[in-house]
Amino acid sequence: MFVRAIEKETLRLLLEMGKSSHPNEYMVMLGAEDGVINTVYPIAGTVTSEDSASIFMDMIPLGMGLAGTAHSHPEGPYTPSDADLATFAETGQIHLIVGQPFDETAWAAYGRNGQPKHLDIV
Numbered sequence: 001m002f003v004r005a006i007e008k009e010t011l012r013l014l015l016e017m018g019k020s021s022h023p024n025e026y027m028v029m030l031g032a033e034d035g036v037i038n039t040v041y042p043i044a045g046t047v048t049s050e051d052s053a054s055i056f057m058d059m060i061p062l063g064m065g066l067a068g069t070a071h072s073h074p075e076g077p078y079t080p081s082d083a084d085l086a087t088f089a090e091t092g093q094i095h096l097i098v099g100q101p102f103d104e105t106a107w108a109a110y111g112r113n114g115q116p117k118h119l120d121i122v
């Protein structure tokens with residue numbers, strides 16, 4: 001599945017979650033239909049450190065159509081950390097990071113190897 005876009009409502013939800021979980025980080029899985037990200041799968045428990053990525057991987061239900069992940073950088077810019085890049089390489093094809101000030105410009109999407117990806121907002 002080639003992911004080319006994200007629904008506006010889904011993006012809004014991701015930004016809202018960044019705001020409401022602040023100062024903690026959150027992480028969710030993203031589902032897509034026809035190349036458009038339209039589903040957020042919350043993960044049980046609280047993700048508070050970059051080490052949580054491996055726990056996260058164990059929680060992905062079997063058979064789920066996974067587009068990728070989204071998580072927040074509560075204080076920093078929305079560029080991937082080294083730990084993020086390792087997670088990106090393991091799962092999904094598109095990875096969103098949202099950051100301050102959690103408005104509609106405060107996010108970026110990356111591919112498996114960390115290169116920036118363009119996503120249309122639909």
Ligand SMILES: [Zn+2]
Nearest residue numbers: 073080081084
């Ligand atoms: Zn990160």
